[in-house]
Amino acid sequence: MIVSLLLACSGEAPVEPAVEGPRSGLPDTLVAATWQVRLADDAARAPFEGREGWVAWSEGRPADALLAFAAEGDAAALARAHAELAVDWRLAGQLASRATVEVYGRTPMAGDPAEVAGLVAAARAELGEAPEGTPLPRPEGWASQAAPGTLPDAGPVPHYRFRESLPEGLEVPAVHPGAGFALAAAHRAAAVAADPGSAGLVAWMDAAWGGEAPPPESPRPTTVPDAWLFLSLATTPADLVGFGALPPDTAEAAASTGSPFAVLAAACLPAEDPVGCAESAAAGLRAELTAKMAEVAGEPRPYHRRFAARAEVGALVHLARVYERRAGPCALPGGACEGVGARDADAAGRLRVSALDRADGAGVSESLVWLWIAAWDVGNRNTVRAAELLHRASASIPGLDAARVPLDALHLRVSRSAAPGLPVH
Numbered sequence: 282m283i284v285s286l287l288l289a290c291s292g293e294a295p296v297e298p299a300v301e302g303p304r305s306g307l308p309d310t311l312v313a314a315t316w317q318v319r320l321a322d323d324a325a326r327a328p329f330e331g332r333e334g335w336v337a338w339s340e341g342r343p344a345d346a347l348l349a350f351a352a353e354g355d356a357a358a359l360a361r362a363h364a365e366l367a368v369d370w371r372l373a374g375q376l377a378s379r380a381t382v383e384v385y386g387r388t389p390m391a392g393d394p395a396e397v398a399g400l401v402a403a404a405r406a407e408l409g410e411a412p413e414g415t416p417l418p419r420p421e422g423w424a425s426q427a428a429p430g431t432l433p434d435a436g437p438v439p440h441y442r443f444r445e446s447l448p449e450g451l452e453v454p455a456v457h458p459g460a461g462f463a464l465a466a467a468h469r470a471a472a473v474a475a476d477p478g479s480a481g482l483v484a485w486m487d488a489a490w491g492g493e494a495p496p497p498e499s500p501r502p503t504t505v506p507d508a509w510l511f512l513s514l515a516t517t518p519a520d521l522v523g524f525g526a527l528p529p530d531t532a533e534a535a536a537s538t539g540s541p542f543a544v545l546a547a548a549c550l551p552a553e554d555p556v557g558c559a560e561s562a563a564a565g566l567r568a569e570l571t572a573k574m575a576e577v578a579g580e581p582r583p584y585h586r587r588f589a590a591r592a593e594v595g596a597l598v599h600l601a602r603v604y605e606r607r608a609g610p611c612a613l614p615g616g617a618c619e620g621v622g623a624r625d626a627d628a629a630g631r632l633r634v635s636a637l638d639r640a641d642g643a644g645v646s647e648s649l650v651w652l653w654i655a656a657w658d659v660g661n662r663n664t665v666r667a668a669e670l671l672h673r674a675s676a677s678i679p680g681l682d683a684a685r686v687p688l689d690a691l692h693l694r695v696s697r698s699a700a701p702g703l704p705v706h
Contacts, residue, residue, distance in 0.1 A: 316516060394444055441457075
């Protein structure tokens with residue numbers, strides 16, 4: 282059983298007491314509608330038990346899970362795996378592009394290869410910024426589509442070896458910043474091919490994690506298969522497709538959306554201590570879900586804490602993105618603002634760290650969170666944590682470590698630019 286495997290991997294005691302903690306303020310009907318509570322019922326959870334794909338997913342191995350879902354013939358789970366890997370690869374593309382701009386665009390040095398000007402222009406274009414100069418085109422042969430159940434790649438790394446423009450200049454490895462974006466597009470296409478009915482979900486999930494907004498003719502899905510919710514960071518369909526969306530003005534209106542995360546955001550946005558409110562509300566959600574799962578199952582069970590922890594991490598991610606969205610340009614790397622914008626940007630940054638700390642503390646292995654934070658770190662020239670998080674994600678997603686090439690170059694550039702006498706870590 283998958284819950285037994287979760288227990289074996291985590292070393293948790295076989296039974297734990299009900300969790301006491303702050304209340305989230307959610308209506309009971311919303312708590313009962315979460316996948317965590319619904320699937321605490323053994324019969325409801327039975328379709329997910331004893332399957333290699335879900336075991337791999339629970340262990341944070343999305344690529345292995347994708348291959349297993351394909352072998353099991355589960356179209357919905359396969360589409361979800363492709364869709365989440367698409368987000369992973371897009372975030373890796375953002376990381377690589379930001380690192381390229383930081384290295385060669387914002388801190389150029391004498392002797393940089395002449396070709397990096399085209400690389401920087403390509404990186405800016407991939408990030409949706411106006412490029413200066415002519416972008417280096419993506420290498421030929423990169424697929425924009427992939428067969429369902431396969432793992433596309435962007436060829437051998439590095440993609441280029443440039444020469445420094447100095448006498449006896451060294452060879453400099455480089456990757457095209459569009460690699461992650463190309464593989465993201467391939468995975469999105471594979472998701473839709475695996476389950477054509479999931480096209481709207483694929484588009485909205487990508488948008489929820491910072492991708493392009495779906496066209497007006499693609500309304501936000503209101504029903505989502507449990508194969509898309511199980512072991513996710515969401516709690517309900519509205520959460521899954523609405524990460525980071527600004528909530529209605531009141532808790533009552535937020536509750537009508539069907540999103541527990543929206544209720545928490547509506548309560549915390551006006552708070553004087555936004556981070557304290559968000560952390561307390563997320564912990565309250567975890568406590569309420571844990572207690573309700575024990576009620577449904579008839580007793581506390583070891584996996585309840587893991588399921589509820591995913592909701593807590595998801596709530597912190599959502600709230601961080603809400604504050605980031607409200608902060609606007611203030612939340613961008615290097616943004617200098619005052620007043621509410623500065624406060625919201627600070628809250629967004631601190632809640633990112635809270636989400637990561639809570640995920641690590643609860644044993645939640647989630648590449649989406651790691652890469653989301655790593656891409657943000659690169660924009661702030663925090664190469665040490667970005668490298669560690671990219672390494673975690675690369676261990677379970679083949680080829681992802683290609684983004685390490687520009688990240689390593691940025692780390693070296695940051696080290697060279699450090700003030701004399703300051704330690705560089």
